[in-house]
Amino acid sequence: MPEGHSVHRITRQFERNFVGHVVQASSPQGRFAAGAAELDGRRMTQARAVGKQMFLGFEGDVWLRVHLGMYGAWDFAGDILMDATIASANGRMGQTNQRGTFLEGPNPDAVASEPRVFDAAGENSVTSIGAPRRTRLRMSESEKEGGGLESFPPEPVGQVRVRLLTETVCADLRGPIACEVLDPAQVEQVVAKLGPDPLLDDGDAAEDRFTAAVRRRGVPVGLLLMDQNVVAGIGNVYRAELLFRARQNPHTPGRDVPEEHVRHLWRDWAKLLRIGVETGQMMTMDDLDPEAWRAAMANRADRHWVYKREGLPCRVCGTNIALEEMGGRKLYWCPYCQA
Incomplete structure (x- = not known):
């Protein structure tokens, strides 16, 4: 999608x-x-x-x-x-x-x-x-x-x-x-039923709205990020990558995720969304040198931390990336980094 x-x-x-x-x-x-x-x-x-x-x-x-x-x-x-x-x-x-x-x-x-x-x-x-x-x-x-x-x-x-x-x-x-x-x-x-979209409103009110929507729910945060009533625009790729970048366990209920972590997810989504609009790529890796950046732009296998990397070693800790189903969609995550 x-x-x-x-x-x-x-x-x-x-x-x-x-x-x-x-x-x-x-x-x-x-x-x-x-x-x-x-x-x-x-x-x-x-x-x-x-x-x-x-x-x-x-x-x-x-x-x-x-x-x-x-x-x-x-x-x-x-x-x-x-x-x-x-x-x-x-x-x-x-x-x-x-x-x-x-x-x-x-x-x-x-x-x-x-x-x-x-x-x-x-x-x-x-x-x-x-x-x-x-x-x-x-x-x-x-x-x-x-x-x-x-x-x-x-x-x-x-x-x-x-x-x-x-x-x-x-x-x-x-x-x-x-x-x-x-x-x-x-x-x-x-539109009123949709969650906030950072490209339309990146102010404090939108961040507060997202934070409140996540932290009042007992639903796993991995499901909440895919709920378009909570936040607009996030799909399966960005869900997996945002949670890994935050080192956040996807199974943690939203109400148990610290507020600062939820706010970090919002700000990171705003950052990745702008990069995606400008480049056409869901580039989710930071701090790449020019050669690695070019390789990632040319090949999506070099562009993501965990998405579609099930069974491969985590780029950070070496643990095999896990794959499971959450909310009817494939969830990719690192059981060690996101424990």
């Missing part, structure tokens, strides 16, 4: 390419025909992400809410304007980009100026950052790269729930768990 950084990156792509433009909306699959008819011909006015959910606003106070879930995907095609802060080395964005981005060293603030990290195919499409380029861009999880685009708009591929089209850019949505048209009051009802 795409985690919070991916959805924020997708939203930025809509901000750059769709906001301010009149949009033709259709449902090639047919399942969203009524909703598409409500949106068709309206100008997009806003693009908003809250955790794993995104909201696209249109003239007339009409909103499209999308939750990608496990298998949802956005495909972009056409003269795509890519922003330097969200572009990736192989022309993809978000959690899909597992083969490398464009940072030379451990300096996430130097996005536009650093030399690029080449992926396994030797591609470096990031050279056209900031300029239109006719291509096809996949934004989802576990998807293959698209090829060049010969005609525009392209024929829909697969079961396209909704197609959003301007004169120059096309966005196709497939496989979401939620795709619906809402009014402003309904949008706020959805």
Whole structure:
């Protein structure tokens, strides 16, 4: 499932390419025909992400809410304007980009100026950052790269729930768990149920809200971090990595986690989320030298402390990383460092 950084990156792509433009909306699959008819011909006015959910606003106070879930995907095609802060080395964005981005060293603030990290195919499409380029861009999880685009708009591929089209850019949505048209009051009802998102509010109030939500519950902290009502955007990868970085046992009830530890989790999530949005990678290792940073950007096996490292020695203590199921998802953790 795409985690919070991916959805924020997708939203930025809509901000750059769709906001301010009149949009033709259709449902090639047919399942969203009524909703598409409500949106068709309206100008997009806003693009908003809250955790794993995104909201696209249109003239007339009409909103499209999308939750990608496990298998949802956005495909972009056409003269795509890519922003330097969200572009990736192989022309993809978000959690899909597992083969490398464009940072030379451990300096996430130097996005536009650093030399690029080449992926396994030797591609470096990031050279056209900031300029239109006719291509096809996949934004989802576990998807293959698209090829060049010969005609525009392209024929829909697969079961396209909704197609959003301007004169120059096309966005196709497939496989979401939620795709619906809402009014402003309904949008706020959805958002009100979500926990805080550090990219939207990194102030004391959001931190206090997260801390209180964790410390009043007897539920294991490993489950609370995945509860979108507690905190928005954290998925399985960030859950495992945040808990390891805090040396926190995932089974400890939230109310038993010291307040300073909970606050550390919030601040670390804010840090990792920003890195993820800027690079497209869930980079969770700190203090890497430039060579190790490049290796991690090019290969996710070098990017994480515990995620998908079950049976391998912990990078800190040498204990084999454990794998178990928690809340229906795989949990990776070190039984020694996180005892």
